[in-house]
């Protein structure tokens with residue numbers, strides 16, 4: 646083995662029996678439950694999040710997804726602290742991945758949503774958050790980690806496909822804008838060697 650790849654680009658492995666990403670820190674969220682009987686994940690949803698909005702780092706995303714966000718810690722927190730939300734994983738600005746929900750279980754990330762005429766996307770999707778905003782370019786390390794995570798997901802769950810990736814804004818148009826115009830869909834597709842995926846409507850013109 647003579648790989649010169651940096652650690653952040655190292656091959657990721659998911660154990661499909663536990664749904665856990667090996668060697669990644671896990672902060673398991675209570676905001677999760679079982680997928681409907683017989684339903685396999687077949688969609689990957691890309692999100693963007695920052696808490697407080699526009700600020701990076703800090704413990705607040707972990708706290709929100711665990712139902713422990715202190716409402717008084719920032720003026721923007723009071724409205725979201727009661728929410729019972731989560732995602733399967735978060736990719737920090739430096740490319741570090743934190744897992745909140747086993748990939749075989751249902752995370753509560755999509756809300757009211759629809760993909761290809763099918764509603765309730767939480768039932769059949771994996772939700773990945775990128776720490777960021779709609780406007781600020783995402784970091785190189787985040788694209789590298791996202792592509793590695795998607796590759797690992799497709800290996801662990803053959804029902805998933807690198808051709809079936811959507812942004813939150815694609816499945817909840819008018820209600821959600823993330824991951825925003827800053828997210829470079831052609832770059833993700835190039836990293837994955839994929840054709841379809843989210844943001845296609847914005848690429849048509």
Ligand SMILES: [Zn+2]
Pocket residue numbers: 691692693754813821823
């Ligand atoms: Zn979102």
